[in-house]
Amino acid sequence: MRDDPDAGEVAGALRTSIGLLVRRLRQLKAEGELTLPESAVLARLDRGGATTATALAKLEQISPQSMGATLAGLETRGLVKRGPDPQDGRRAVVSATKAGLRELRDRRNASAAELARALASGFSRSERKQLLVAATLLERLAQNL
Amino acid sequence: MRDDPDAGEVAGALRTSIGLLVRRLRQLKAEGELTLPESAVLARLDRGGATTATALAKLEQISPQSMGATLAGLETRGLVKRGPDPQDGRRAVVSATKAGLRELRDRRNASAAELARALASGFSRSERKQLLVAATLLERLAQNL
DNA sequence: TATTGTTATACTCTATAACTATA
C-alpha cells in the first residue's frame, strides 16, 4: 500500500483529538455514575440484538472476560440482570433492568450531560451535524481496523 | 440524517464511536511501541512550545504526576531527555531526542500505520476531509468541556 | 506561600491463562 500523506495527517489529528476527549470524559465521571463501557453496554442492551456476554464483547471489541467484569459491576448495582438461557445451559441471557435504562437516560449523568451541554452551547447546528456524521465514520473506521 | 441533531444524540454517538476507536487503537499497539500518551507527548515536543512536565500535563489535560510517569518511561528508553532549567531550579526542561523523533515518524509504528492504512483504503477523499475537520471540532470540544 | 517535580498508593479498563460446565 502506497503512503498517502492525507491519511497520515488525518490519522495523527484523530489520535490527538480522540485521546484528549476520552481523558476529559473520564475525568468528568463523578461518584456512582456510569463509566464509558457501562453506558456503552446499557445502550447496546437498550437497542436490543445482543443478549449474551460474548456477543456484547464482540460488538464492543473487547475480550469476553472484560465484558464479564463490566456486567458483574452493573449487576451488583441492579442495572442489568442475568438469567439462564432455556436453549443453552452455558449461556446467560443479559438484559437491562428498568433502573438500568433509567440510569442510561438520566440527564443528571454528569459527563453525558456536560458533553451535551458543550455541544449545545459551543457549536453551531451545522457543526453538530458534522460531528454526527463523523461519529458514523469513526465507528466504521474502528470496525475496519 | 436529520437536519437538527440534538446535542444529546450527538453526544451519545460520539461516546460510542470514540470508545470503540480508542480500544482498537490500544489493542493494535505491539511490544515496544509508543503508547497513545507517549506519541502525544513526543508530537507536542516536536511541535515545540511546551518544555516542562507541568506545561505538557496542562496541554494533555492530565495531572503533572501522570505526565511525570509518562516522561520517565520515555526517558528510560532514551526517547526524551530532561535537563535543568538555568532560570528556575525547580524546573526540568524536557526535549525529544533524535531517537524519539525517529520513533514518532517511524511508519512501522503499527497502530499509526494501521490507522493510516484503514483511512487510505476504506474511505473516500471527501470522507477523510470530513474526518480531518471533525478532529478539529473534537479538539475544541475537549477544551470546552 | 506558591510552584515544580517525585514518590507512594489506588482505581479503572483492559488483557491472557487456567478452569468448570455444557454442547
Next chain:
DNA sequence: TATAGTTATAGAGTATAACAATA
C-alpha cells in the same frame, strides 16, 4: 472438541496525597 462463562493475575493509564526543593 468447541463454546460460554468465571476466577486469578497482570499491565497501562490515569488519579490523589504527602513530600522536598526552589522561587
